[in-house]
Amino acid sequence: MNRDRSLIGWLAVPAVAYLVLVYALPLLWLLARSITGPEGISFALFRDFFADPFSWRVIGNTMRIAGLVTLVCLLVGYPVAFALARAKGVVQVILLAAIILPLSVGVVVKAFAWQVVLRRDGVVSQFLVGIGVWSEPQRLLFTETGLVIGAANVFLPFMILPIYSVVKLIDPRLMEAGATLGVGPFRRFFRILLPLTLPGVVSGIAFVFSLAVSMFVIPSLLIGDRFQTLATLTGRSFLLMRNEALGSVTATVLLVLAVMIVLLSSLLARRAGRFS
Numbered sequence: 001m002n003r004d005r006s007l008i009g010w011l012a013v014p015a016v017a018y019l020v021l022v023y024a025l026p027l028l029w030l031l032a033r034s035i036t037g038p039e040g041i042s043f044a045l046f047r048d049f050f051a052d053p054f055s056w057r058v059i060g061n062t063m064r065i066a067g068l069v070t071l072v073c074l075l076v077g078y079p080v081a082f083a084l085a086r087a088k089g090v091v092q093v094i095l096l097a098a099i100i101l102p103l104s105v106g107v108v109v110k111a112f113a114w115q116v117v118l119r120r121d122g123v124v125s126q127f128l129v130g131i132g133v134w135s136e137p138q139r140l141l142f143t144e145t146g147l148v149i150g151a152a153n154v155f156l157p158f159m160i161l162p163i164y165s166v167v168k169l170i171d172p173r174l175m176e177a178g179a180t181l182g183v184g185p186f187r188r189f190f191r192i193l194l195p196l197t198l199p200g201v202v203s204g205i206a207f208v209f210s211l212a213v214s215m216f217v218i219p220s221l222l223i224g225d226r227f228q229t230l231a232t233l234t235g236r237s238f239l240l241m242r243n244e245a246l247g248s249v250t251a252t253v254l255l256v257l258a259v260m261i262v263l264l265s266s267l268l269a270r271r272a273g274r275f276s
Contacts, residue, residue, distance in 0.1 A: 027255065030248045030251050030252060030255070031248075031252055033244060033245065033248035034046070034245070034248035034249045034251075034252045045245055045246075045248075045249045046249060046252075049246070049249045049250070049253070057228075058228045058229060058230055058233055058250075059230065059253070061227060061228060061229050062213055062229040062230045062231070062254075062257075063213070063257075065144065065147060065148065065151070065212065065219075065229065066209050066212035066213040067209070068144075068148045069148055069151045069152050069155060069208065069209075069212040070159075070205055070208045070209045070212060072148060072149075072152040073152050073155055073156050073158075073159040073204070073208045074159060074201070074204065074205065074208075076152070076156060076159075077156055077159035077160040077163060077204065078159075078163060078197075078201070080095075080099075080160050081159075081160045081161075081163035081164040081167050081200070082167055083095065084096060084099070084160065084164050084167075085164050085167040085168040085170075086172070099156075099157050099160055099161070100157065102157065103157055107154060107217050107218065108217055108221070110150075110153070110154050111150065111154075111217055111218050111221040111222060112221065114146070114149070114150035114153065114221075114222060115141055115221060115222065118139070118140040118141040118146040118149070118150065118222070119139060119140075119141050120137045120138060120139040120141075121137060122140070122141075124140055124149070125137040125138055125139070125140065141222065142222070142223050142224050142226075143223065144223065144227070146222055146223065147218070147219055147222045147223045147227070150218060150222045151212055151215060151218050151219075151222075154218060155207075155208045155211050155212060158204065158207040158208050158211060159204040159205070159207065159208050160204070161204075162200045162201075162203035162204040162207065163197060163200035163201060163204050164200070165200060166196070166197050166199055166200030167197055167200065170193070170196050170197070174192055174193075174196075175188055175192060175193065178191075178192055199269050202265055202268045202269045203265065203269060205265065206261060206262065206264075206265030206266075206269075209261055210258055210261050210262065213230070213231070213254065213257055213258060213261070214230075214231050214254060214258060215229075215231055216231040216232055216234075216235050219231070219232050220232060220235070230250050230253060230254040230257070231254060233246075233250050234247050234250040234251045234254065235247075237250060
């Protein structure tokens, strides 16, 4: 038995070696670059970064946009996950294909497509004018609203699929049993359905928030350089300003935020699993 386990353990060696080479070593280089200076190990770069009000605006932009994108994905994706789980036959196949197939399209292509959609003469502007929300066409491109809409469209499948995987395991008769006991629809939802779907909700929020915090291409194309997030500032620092010190610091801050999101989501998912 021990021999079999040791042989199975060797199967993980290629994957571990790959992650060390292409993931762990570059991260260690970033961490080392952010805490080293002419005088050796120093946290002066972090002190200067957090002492600058612009840095806090960038962090605020990052967290606000990521939070709004996650909220939009949750509000849209939650009912879609139920529709997908309760659909049957061809309808379910069509819905599942409509959710998964967009993942095969590159982010750059999607972002350029949203540039066309969010223009003053785009579909969104014309639709809002048609239903009376706006009196005349307006531009959503290069605005925070347009960025949230475009990013939510890209990341929506990552919210739907985790919730769907949980919902499909829930017995629909539970809601019927609650109705026979005289429980109203809202109370059935908050007391029965929502607690059972919390693990999927937490996982979806973790996926979308992590992706939205670190997105680079979408903000660059949909809102431009005047609106900076940690990811875009990191890219500008390395690619344009050639400031490896600033890029290493912003990348490290972004990494810490991502790790905190993963750890917090794991804790919440574990508690939600026990609660359900």
